[in-house]
Amino acid sequence: MRSNEHRSELGAFLKARRMELTPDMVGLPGADRRRRVPGLRREEVAQLASISTDYYTRLEQGRRLASEPVLDAIARVLRLDDDEREYLSELSGRDSARPRRRSGQKVRPLLGRLLDSLHDIPAVVIGRRMDVIAWNPMASALITDFGRLPERNRNYVRLVFTDPGVRALYPEWENVARTCVAQLRMEAARDPKDPRLIDLIGELSLRDEDFRRWWGSHRVAVRSMGTKVIRHPVVGDLTLDWDTLSCVTDPDQQLVTWTAERGSPSHEQLRILASWAAEAAH
Known part of the structure; x- marks a missing residue:
């Protein structure tokens, strides 16, 4: 299970990427353009990823983690590049079995x-x-x-x-x-x-x-x-x-x-x- 730090960062990361997109960029040309804040709304991301708005909201608020298919869908909607997808994988715990060592490193x-x-x-x-x-x-x-x-x-x-x-x-x-x-x-x-x-x-x-x-x-x-x-x-x-x-x-x-x-x-x-x-x- 990922730590609270991972969940918090995952939510902040998704929000930062969401705020950089517009409805036109993701194929929603008919969306209301009178917006108080820039970027996509949470419900728009959820709609495009085929998940509920509540599910996505809880994910962005750091209150839950998502399955691999859901994260892949969100990555596609937010147009994440390869580095950003790998970062999303790290935050979601797909590689969590690898132990973390904090002792001093010596060159191999x-x-x-x-x-x-x-x-x-x-x-x-x-x-x-x-x-x-x-x-x-x-x-x-x-x-x-x-x-x-x-x-x-x-x-x-x-x-x-x-x-x-x-x-x-x-x-x-x-x-x-x-x-x-x-x-x-x-x-x-x-x-x-x-x-x-x-x-x-x-x-x-x-x-x-x-x-x-x-x-x-x-x-x-x-x-x-x-x-x-x-x-x-x-x-x-x-x-x-x-x-x-x-x-x-x-x-x-x-x-x-x-x-x-x-x-x-x-x-x-x-x-x-x-x-x-x-x-x-x-």
Whole structure:
């Protein structure tokens, strides 16, 4: 059974998505347009999902959970994407049998060996709460010297919002930060009672208005792959592709790498950065 936190978040998430839709968007062109609030009404969502309004209302109020077919119907009505559907699955308890561990994480041996072998590629291992639990010298050269930070501060989201040096790396900082918040909310669905996660969300909500607003939007995302522009103080602007490799023996750990197409200016800049990092180490 899901916790009260899961039920409350499920209701808030459904409401947030419902408020972004209009009758025209879901095929209700004849609906009354004189509305006191934006978005679809609860009864409209219920009608489109072929469930009773009372059933949907109780679901959104956090007073009950829904079956898989009902959630699938609601996801279709609310036009949820794949990441949002996975988030809905987490909140509804479909994967609730997997135990939640809150003890300190140590990098898995396989990921550690892969990390050590990537001499010219920046790479980190991201754990629960998006903590950075391991890194190679190239990651320190590209992002920040993780070794100088207290362990509790080695969190990627925290660095993006609170470290001026890390923040300055991203010319498109808002896009990067929004994605971080969406990924962190996915983490919260997996273990909403994690004390360190609760502390992190509370700290960032107090310190940063943008974080507080974006957290309240209930957007979610899964770490997968993408492209980032990084404005590095030593080698200049780089356009890097990032990708993730999940650990089968510990799904809460992922190896994240930053690479550039061979022969591109960014690839050459990474080689220069590798030489600079080696000289700095000596």
